[in-house]
Amino acid sequence: xxxxxxxxxxxxxxxxxxxxxxxxxxxxxxxxxxxxxxxxxxxxxxxxxxxxxxxxxxxxxxxxxxxxxxxxxxxxxxxxxxxxxxxxxxxxxxxxxxxxxxxxxxxxxxxxxxxxxxxxxxxxxxxxxxxxxxxxxxxxxxxxxxxxxxxxxxxxxxxxxxxxxxxxxxxxxxxxxxxxxxxxxxxxxxxxxxxxxxxxxxxxxxxxxxxxxxxxxxxxxxxxxxxxxxxxxxxxxxxxxxxx
Amino acid sequence: xxxxxxxxxxxxxxxxxxxxxxxxxxxxxxxxxxxxxxxxxxxxxxxxxxxxxxxxxxxxxxxxxxxxxxxxxxxxxxxxxxxxxxxxxxxxxxxxxxxxxxxxxxxxxxxxxxxxxxxxxxxxxxxxxxxxxxxxxx
Numbered sequence: 001x002x003x004x005x006x007x008x009x010x011x012x013x014x015x016x017x018x019x020x021x022x023x024x025x026x027x028x029x030x031x032x033x034x035x036x037x038x039x040x041x042x043x044x045x046x047x048x049x050x051x052x053x054x055x056x057x058x059x060x061x062x063x064x065x066x067x068x069x070x071x072x073x074x075x076x077x078x079x080x081x082x083x084x085x086x087x088x089x090x091x092x093x094x095x096x097x098x099x100x101x102x103x104x105x106x107x108x109x110x111x112x113x114x115x116x117x118x119x120x121x122x123x124x125x126x127x128x129x130x131x132x133x134x135x136x137x138x139x140x141x142x143x144x145x146x147x148x149x150x151x152x153x154x155x156x157x158x159x160x161x162x163x164x165x166x167x168x169x170x171x172x173x174x175x176x177x178x179x180x181x182x183x184x185x186x187x188x189x190x191x192x193x194x195x196x197x198x199x200x201x202x203x204x205x206x207x208x209x210x211x212x213x214x215x216x217x218x219x220x221x222x223x224x225x226x227x228x229x230x231x232x233x234x235x236x237x238x239x240x241x242x243x244x
Numbered sequence: 245x246x247x248x249x250x251x252x253x254x255x256x257x258x259x260x261x262x263x264x265x266x267x268x269x270x271x272x273x274x275x276x277x278x279x280x281x282x283x284x285x286x287x288x289x290x291x292x293x294x295x296x297x298x299x300x301x302x303x304x305x306x307x308x309x310x311x312x313x314x315x316x317x318x319x320x321x322x323x324x325x326x327x328x329x330x331x332x333x334x335x336x337x338x339x340x341x342x343x344x345x346x347x348x349x350x351x352x353x354x355x356x357x358x359x360x361x362x363x364x365x366x367x368x369x370x371x372x373x374x375x376x377x378x379x380x381x382x
Contacts (some may be wrong), residue, residue: 121330134275138275141306142304215277215279218280219279222283222306223282
């Protein structure tokens, strides 16, 4: 596939001139004149890195294809004989491409990233956790504390394992809900029917709902990890996001 | 990340860990959480209903060292203060005392939120004895 072009309507700036020969690069990642690699600052965000629209539903195969494509083109090994500037740029670009890929391929991290992009410097009010959830988390933690104080007998172990399975199921349900809201978000972004004021309202509401779900998920994850620790298991195996 | 000596001290020797019965006379309970990290903090005050002075405070925090230290410190500061004085405790006071780094400021915010929630709960339940008595009678 060919290199992804930058979206239309992107204003030209000094950054669009090649750092080496000063000719117009027009959003290409290698200067059309001198073929030098261009710094990652030409990208405005992670979606832009892969030339993908800023949406929550992504074609993961396409994403992976473009990631491999960039990884090959920017790989520092290819620049071993290049100038120090080019080596630095290739390293910086590779790092950015890696971070962008890791963020976007994970549906949860993708939502978190999008919220950050959408809210920018004007952070919304952090979501208030539902009080009953906090109370429940506190109860689980207190029970866990009690269990830790004594030896972990088979009965306690089973109780904690069941508890963890129950909470993991709830987290999975929250993640399902997040996907539903993600689809609503994409529909809003694509659609143009509603009046702009209603759209702004709905945008805000959907962002808040996504933040609320992420918050609930964070509480559940903390308790699930604590349960795993108590059970003497590596919590990493239980925190990994579901991959789609 | 390096914790300050004061954070480590509170973490190793947390003050006033525990809880009061929620419905006990003069007890106000605040339960708050930090959605960024999933920390949960419960902070309680026990107020002398006649004088309005906080006689005792307890906390239970499930979270990082800074969250534990922030709530531990908060309970120390609350004791002996009037309810009105307690409302003036700011998260920045906690940040300064514990020398919290920027990434841990939200822990102090959590502690301030917990104090406010406990005070609000106390006021709602026991704020004015007369008012409470009047409410109970109606």
